[in-house]
Amino acid sequence: MSVVEIVDHPLIQHKISLLRDRNTGTKEFRDLVSEVAMLLCYEATRDLPTEEVEVETPIALARTKVLAGRKLALVPILRAGLGMVDGMLSMIPAAKVGHIGLYRDEETLKPVEYYCKLPSDIDEREVLVLDPMLATGGSASDAITQIKKRGAKHIKFIGLIAAPEGMKALHEAHPDVDIYVGTLDERLNDQGYIVPGLGDAGDRIFGTK
């Protein structure tokens, strides 16, 4: 059974409210995306396997736990997913980072792929696909199809804001993929934007509008 989780934590809700505000400037927006990614990472990695080790503290020998087994890869969907990478890496610094470039055709709302570079051992890694916005779900579904074609078997999607349409589409296209998002919004508008959402995530992170 895969996980579909809205990570309903007060810190995440607070920071997403600040992200939604049209008056939040580029620097603050970028910092907040990174911080929310860090908080979502905490929840999405809850099931990572651990193993017991012995460590000498200044007081005594401790039997304690460290991460074991599966290695991680982050795959941000360009552009906006890039904004989540630093926050995630601050929690899991040993993760490798791949990139997948997709943009939505403004007319058809279908994703157009223009770049894909993944770690060569992607088939051995747990892959965390990052994109702040899950709108129609087309970009995330397509990215995950490409990542699976290159051999990945364990994939999670991590996003900040989802529309019900995108959650449904992604879960139907990839029922094996765990989905973690910060909040579930009302709907999509006629242009495929999430309502109320936060606008265009890429433009707000990179200051391109």
Ligand code: PRP
């Ligand atoms: C945005 C967002 C997602 C996609 C979501 O990217 O970052 O990748 O739209 O929409 P979907 O769920 O309907 O596919 P955009 O296409 O604006 O590209 P950009 O990040 O390069 O601006």
Ligand code: URA
């Ligand atoms: N992409 C965005 O950046 N925002 C939306 O609301 C939908 C797609």
